Structures are given as structure tokens and as C-alpha cells.
Amino acid sequence: SAVISQKPSRDICQRGTSLTIQCQVDSQVTMMFWYRQQPGQSLTLIATANQGSEATYESGFVIDKFPISRPNLTFSTLTVSNMSPEDSSIYLCSVEFGGETQYFGPGTRLLVL
Amino acid sequence: DAKTTQPPSMDCAEGRAANLPCNHSTISGNEYVYWYRQIHSQGPQYIIHGLKNNETNEMASLIITEDRKSSTLILPHATLRDTAVYYCIVRDYDSGGSNYKLTFGKGTLLTVNP
Numbered sequence: 311s312a313v314i315s316q317k318p319s320r321d322i323c324q325r326g327t328s329l330t331i332q333c334q335v336d337s338q339v340t341m342m343f344w345y346r347q348q349p350g351q352s353l354t355l356i357a358t359a360n361q362g363s364e365a366t367y368e369s370g371f372v373i374d375k376f377p378i379s380r381p382n383l384t385f386s387t388l389t390v391s392n393m394s395p396e397d398s399s400i401y402l403c404s405v406e407f408g409g410e411t412q413y414f415g416p417g418t419r420l421l422v423l
Numbered sequence: 424d425a426k427t428t429q430p431p432s433m434d435c436a437e438g439r440a441a442n443l444p445c446n447h448s449t450i451s452g453n454e455y456v457y458w459y460r461q462i463h464s465q466g467p468q469y470i471i472h473g474l475k476n477n478e479t480n481e482m483a484s485l486i487i488t489e490d491r492k493s494s495t496l497i498l499p500h501a502t503l504r505d506t507a508v509y510y511c512i513v514r515d516y517d518s519g520g521s522n523y524k525l526t527f528g529k530g531t532l533l534t535v536n537p
Contacts, residue, residue, distance in 0.1 A: 311469075341522060352510070353467065353527040358519070366519040402466055410455070412525055414466035 312337045312407045314415035322421045323393055330389045331418045333403035338383035341406040344376070347417070348399045359386050393422045425528030426450065426513040432532040435505075441498040443531055445511030448492045455514045456487060457525065458496045460507040467510065467527075470496065501535045508532050 313336040323329050333342065344356040356376055357365040365378040379387045390397050398421050404414040428446045435441040447456060455474050459467040471478055471485045473494070478485040484497040498505055510530040514523050 314466075343524070347464075352529055353525075355524050355526070358522045358524065360522070366522065368524075400464060404466075406523070411457075411469055411472065413469060414459075416466045417464070419464075 316415040320419035339405040345402045441501040443496040457512045462507040
């Protein structure tokens with residue numbers, strides 16, 4: 311498996327601002343993923359981020375709102391732009407390891423006021 | 424949309440086996456079934472996965488029916504720490520069509536009682 315860390319673990323932000331979430335993994339991985347979990351809901355995939363290529367966004371998510379960087383095989387960032395209270399969620403990154411299994415980070419808890 | 428259906432909640436007595444069912448009647452022949460659990464808003468934890476054969480690891484056993492339209496996750500001796508939301512997932516492709524993705528449904532809230 312892989313050890314995944316996220317920063318920050320939680321934050322409280324004002325509407326209209328942006329927050330960048332970092333995801334660090336202790337092994338080199340090709341595929342990284344970003345999910346959102348709204349309060350009381352299940353996880354929803356935002357995008358898949360492969361190193362060296364543009365992120366692939368799922369329906370309902372756009373790059374202008376959730377820009378993603380993937381500068382190397384152990385690191386990725388997700389920015390939540392121009393935030394509103396509806397963006398209050400847990401944001402999780404995951405990595406595919408061993409070609410078959412995704413492992414998840416601990417999540418970033420975001421509250422937008 | 425998720426390709427699986429699960430009961431919203433189940434109870435289990437501590438020390439007994441917990442059997443969590445999952446229906447995936449539209450599964451394709453090459454799609455894997457994955458199980459994860461999420462304990463109180465922590466990141467989901469991988470449990471087990473399988474394609475056709477039954478699988479067992481240190482956490483659980485996965486029983487897949489011969490027609491692959493349903494499966495059961497078995498926690499052989501449930502403890503209070505197994506209280507969590509359990510997700511059964513059929514792995515498919517992302518919107519680009521070239522990468523695998525996990526589509527989470529609502530899962531089953533398993534409550535292990537003393």
C-alpha cells in the first residue's frame with residue numbers, strides 16, 4: 311500500500327477566496343484522484359490526475375473551478391476557486407497502487423463561510 | 424451512477440460474523456468488485472476486491488456468486504471498531520474512458536453493538 315498525506319487537514323475560509331489542497335504520497339504513482347464528499351453524502355470523483363498530462367474531469371466539475379496540478383509522481387494539488395458555502399465538503403485524494411487498488415488520504419475538511 | 428445497491432443499514436453483535444450484501448446485476452465480465460469502508464468521515468479504507476473467485480485476506484472474505492450479479496462481504500468476528508459505512512463498488516472507467524475509477528454509492532452503515 312501507500313502512505314498518503316494531505317495538507318491542510320481542515321480549514322475555514324471566506325467566500326470568494328481560493329484554497330489549495332496538497333496531496334503527498336510516499337511512493338511514485340502514475341494515477342492520482344481527487345474526490346469530494348459533501349456533508350452526509352458519499353464520495354464523488356472530481357478528476358483523475360496523471361503525471362505529465364492534463365487532468366480528466368468528471369461531469370459537473372470544471373478546470374476553472376477546480377484546477378489541478380501534478381508536477382511529479384508523488385505530489386498533486388487541488389485548488390477550490392472562488393469558494394461559496396456550497397463548497398463546504400471533505401476533499402480527498404487517492405492513488406492507484408499496484409495497478410489495481412486505490413488508497414485514500416485522510417481528507418481535508420473545508421468550511422466556507 | 425453507482426452500479427451497486429446495498430441496504431442502507433445493518434446491525435451486528437460484537438464477536439459475531441457480519442455479512443454485508445451487495446447487488447451488481449449489470450456488472451460486465453471484466454469489471455472488478457471492490458469493498459471499502461469509511462469510519463466517521465476518515466478517508467475510505469480498502470478492504471478487499473475480486474473478479475470471479477472468492478477472496479480472503481486478513482480483514483475479510485468476499486463471496487461472489489457464480490453469475491457475478493451479487494456479492495457478500497464477511498467480517499468473521501466483528502468488533503466495535505468495525506462500525507463504519509461499507510461501500511461496495513464496481514470499478515469502471517472515468518469520463519476519458521482510459522482510466523479506471525470508483526463510483527461510490529450510499530453504502531451500508533454497519534453498527535456493531537456490544
